[in-house]
Amino acid sequence: MSLCPPAFTPAFSISTPCPSIHISVSKRSFISCCSSQSQTAVVNGKLDARIVERDEIRIGLPSKGRMAADTLDLLKDCQLSVKQVNPRQYVAEIPQLSNVEVWFQRPKDIVRKLVSGDLDLGIVGLDTVSEYGQENEDLIIVHDALEYGDCRLSIAIPKYGIFENINSLKELAQMPQWTVEKPLRVVTGFTYLGPKFMKENGLKHVMFSTADGALEAAPAMGIADAILDLVSSGTTLKENNLKEIEGGVVLESQAVLVASRKALVQRKGVLDTTHEILERFEAHLRAVGQFTVTANMRGSSAEDVAERVLSQPSLSGLQVSADYYAIVICVPKMALYKSVQQLRAIGGSGVLISPLTYIFDEETPRWRELLSKLGL
Ligand SMILES: Nc1ncnc2c1ncn2[C@@H]1O[C@H](COP(=O)(O)OP(=O)(O)OP(=O)(O)O)[C@@H](O)[C@H]1O
Numbered sequence: 466m467s468l469c470p471p472a473f474t475p476a477f478s479i480s481t482p483c484p485s486i487h488i489s490v491s492k493r494s495f496i497s498c499c500s501s502q503s504q505t506a507v508v509n510g511k512l513d514a515r516i517v518e519r520d521e522i523r524i525g526l527p528s529k530g531r532m533a534a535d536t537l538d539l540l541k542d543c544q545l546s547v548k549q550v551n552p553r554q555y556v557a558e559i560p561q562l563s564n565v566e567v568w569f570q571r572p573k574d575i576v577r578k579l580v581s582g583d584l585d586l587g588i589v590g591l592d593t594v595s596e597y598g599q600e601n602e603d604l605i606i607v608h609d610a611l612e613y614g615d616c617r618l619s620i621a622i623p624k625y626g627i628f629e630n631i632n633s634l635k636e637l638a639q640m641p642q643w644t645v646e647k648p649l650r651v652v653t654g655f656t657y658l659g660p661k662f663m664k665e666n667g668l669k670h671v672m673f674s675t676a677d678g679a680l681e682a683a684p685a686m687g688i689a690d691a692i693l694d695l696v697s698s699g700t701t702l703k704e705n706n707l708k709e710i711e712g713g714v715v716l717e718s719q720a721v722l723v724a725s726r727k728a729l730v731q732r733k734g735v736l737d738t739t740h741e742i743l744e745r746f747e748a749h750l751r752a753v754g755q756f757t758v759t760a761n762m763r764g765s766s767a768e769d770v771a772e773r774v775l776s777q778p779s780l781s782g783l784q785v786s787a788d789y790y791a792i793v794i795c796v797p798k799m800a801l802y803k804s805v806q807q808l809r810a811i812g813g814s815g816v817l818i819s820p821l822t823y824i825f826d827e828e829t830p831r832w833r834e835l836l837s838k839l840g841l
């Protein structure tokens with residue numbers, strides 16, 4: 466059995482039988498309290514079995530800030546573009562997902578509204594889920610690595626003065642300065658995660674205060690000894706003469722897709738919609754930074770070619786086996802997901818999707834038309 470010469474595979478044809486040689490070459494390493502109009506979902510810390518009655522499925526997206534644009538970009542890349550009439554309107558739709566309402570909210574309100582049952586799904590940073598979700602068992606992380614909004618929640622102290630030689634949480638805890646009367650003063654916006662972390666790490670004499678932004682100024686202003694805030698590039702800390710310490714990272718964070726367990730289980734359509742969103746996210750994120758390589762390979766049989774490809778360390782593809790046959794089809798953008806589902810249903814696996822740059826027919830239809838008009 467010989468391999469199909471890829472350069473001659475007609476765009477609309479199904480070429481069979483043709484063993485599939487799907488090779489993915491990595492460009493970079495693959496990573497490897499509040500309730501509004503609803504009934505309250507949490508009563509005395511326990512989950513309320515009731516679900517807020519409504520027909521639409523609701524997803525909360527960040528309304529402003531650095532997560533907002535990246536979230537819309539991700540959805541767009543997954544062919545789930547959000548249709549927002551104007552930027553001040555807080556409700557929108559995703560035409561590709563029927564019966565889904567998009568609600569633009571502040572990240573912390575997305576988490577609160579998931580808990581209260583006013584939203585079913587949301588996209589926010591893991592830090593926000595952890596801080597405002599407070600380990601609520603109704604919150605489920607559906608996708609934990611959307612690959613943007615990377616940052617860490619980390620303790621930082623001044624580089625100078627009594628902290629000059631302090632480089633770890635252990636050393637910070639052992640400083641004789643901290644007593645009942647004069648505790649370590651930490652300023653943070655994370656008033657749930659902060660005290661929890663200090664307690665778990667055995668720091669006894671700690672006092673927390675809170676502020677909404679520019680926390681890095683607090684030590685120099687004499688308001689706090691340390692800060693607990695999000696760090697990404699580290700520039701803000703550096704510019705304010707602060708340093709992170711060993712063992713001081715409370716949480717590594719990036720954007721996540723989070724859902725209400727109750728909505729997934731009880732609300733009609735939420736599980737199916739979540740499945741579709743998840744599939745699209747995973748398919749897109751798996752493909753980022755990968756190239757599809759199609760090659761003509763010399764060989765005496767399909768098995769021979771598969772064996773030789775598998776013997777190369779960088780050629781670990783999705784499937785390389787004589788049991789698979791390559792097909793090449795073209796599908797319209799809008800029908801992409803449906804087409805993948807249909808391919809799977811008839812035995813498809815390892816479906817690689819790349820944008821199509823050109824479709825050259827055997828002959829341009831309009832050329833024939835022109836020739837005919839010219840009587841040629
Ligand atoms: N420096 C950072 N780099 C990357 N991601 C960050 C950074 N700071 C925060 N994030 C992530 O972005 C999310 C939103 O950040 P934040 O709530 O600070 O929004 P913002 O864009 O700064 O607006 P504002 O603070 O004014 O509300 C955070 O929960 C976190 O997951």
Ligand SMILES: O=P(O)(O)OC[C@H]1O[C@H](OP(=O)(O)OP(=O)(O)O)[C@H](O)[C@@H]1O
Binds near residue numbers: 697700701702
């Ligand atoms: O490590 P870096 O890349 O310097 O980023 C860290 C800074 O980013 C966030 O602030 P943000 O820009 O959101 O300002 P804010 O305090 O007004 O929210 C965070 O609160 C830090 O201050």
Ligand SMILES: [Mg+2]
């Ligand atoms: Mg901010």
